[in-house]
Amino acid sequence: MLVSIQDLSVVYGDATSPVLEIPQWSLQAGERVFIHGPSGAGKSTLLNMLAGILLPNSGTITILDKPINKLSGRKRDKWRAQHIGVVFQQFNLIPYLSAIENIKLAAYFGGSRNTTQRATELLISLKIDKQLHQQATARLSIGQQQRVAIARALINQPELLIVDEPTSALDEYNRDVFMSLLLEQVNQHRTALIFVSHDLALAKMFSRVEAISDINKVGEQV
Numbered sequence: 001m002l003v004s005i006q007d008l009s010v011v012y013g014d015a016t017s018p019v020l021e022i023p024q025w026s027l028q029a030g031e032r033v034f035i036h037g038p039s040g041a042g043k044s045t046l047l048n049m050l051a052g053i054l055l056p057n058s059g060t061i062t063i064l065d066k067p068i069n070k071l072s073g074r075k076r077d078k079w080r081a082q083h084i085g086v087v088f089q090q091f092n093l094i095p096y097l098s099a100i101e102n103i104k105l106a107a108y109f110g111g112s113r114n115t116t117q118r119a120t121e122l123l124i125s126l127k128i129d130k131q132l133h134q135q136a137t138a139r140l141s142i143g144q145q146q147r148v149a150i151a152r153a154l155i156n157q158p159e160l161l162i163v164d165e166p167t168s169a170l171d172e173y174n175r176d177v178f179m180s181l182l183l184e185q186v187n188q189h190r191t192a193l194i195f196v197s198h199d200l201a202l203a204k205m206f207s208r209v210e211a212i213s214d215i216n217k218v219g220e221q222v
């Protein structure tokens with residue numbers, strides 16, 4: 001199993017009740033899952049737990065046999081850089097760095113060196129013209145920035161890609177271009193994909209589709 005969650009519970013700050021309770025959830029290597037659900041239902045919280053960005057109050061998240069929420073902060077950061085690619089709503093590209101520089105920085109954190117050629121190839125396969133590779137990412141369109149964020153997420157050849165609501169700012173045409181380029185990349189590299197969106201039109205591209213309410217049992221007797 002690539003990802004396995006057991007008895008997860010998450011409470012924010014000094015709130016009295018949890019926002020997330022997941023008795024059990026798992027994902028196999030190379031599997032692609034589409035998760036949907038209403039605002040506030042805990043989708044982003046789940047992704048932040050899986051990426052090891054936030055820690056649960058109790059329970060275990062095991063990815064590639066590592067209980068990631070038991071690692072020290074520094075080990076977790078290094079482990080994440082090597083094994084998990086993340087594309088969030090805010091792409092968190094460094095705006096004054098170029099596409100290539102943003103990608104090479106991620107490669108550096110993942111322990112890879114001499115990655116200019118691979119970064120260039122990735123950008124080209126994601127249909128970013130070569131003349132844009134050295135330009136500050138602040139000067140790229142939103143759609144282009146999203147594709148740079150995918151290239152950055154994939155540079156360390158992660159086993160798992162986590163994507164949160166990436167198409168909400170795109171029109172239908174650019175959304176479909178984005179999706180086909182993303183799926184082409186994950187198919188080619190057999191990367192497992194956890195994809196969260198409100199947009200149910202995208203669900204048909206996935207063999208596994210889940211409502212967050214079927215994963216998150218907050219409020220239910222378990």
Ligand SMILES: Nc1ncnc2c1ncn2[C@@H]1O[C@H](COP(=O)(O)OP(=O)(O)OP(=O)(O)O)[C@@H](O)[C@H]1O
Nearest residue numbers: 012013019037038039040041042043044045046212
């Ligand atoms: N940092 C935080 N501190 C306190 N409460 C939070 C925090 N982040 C999220 N919450 C609460 O946790 C619940 C789940 O939020 P989350 O962002 O995971 O939902 P979501 O399903 O991703 O929503 P959306 O689709 O709007 O992004 C919400 O009730 C939200 O108000």
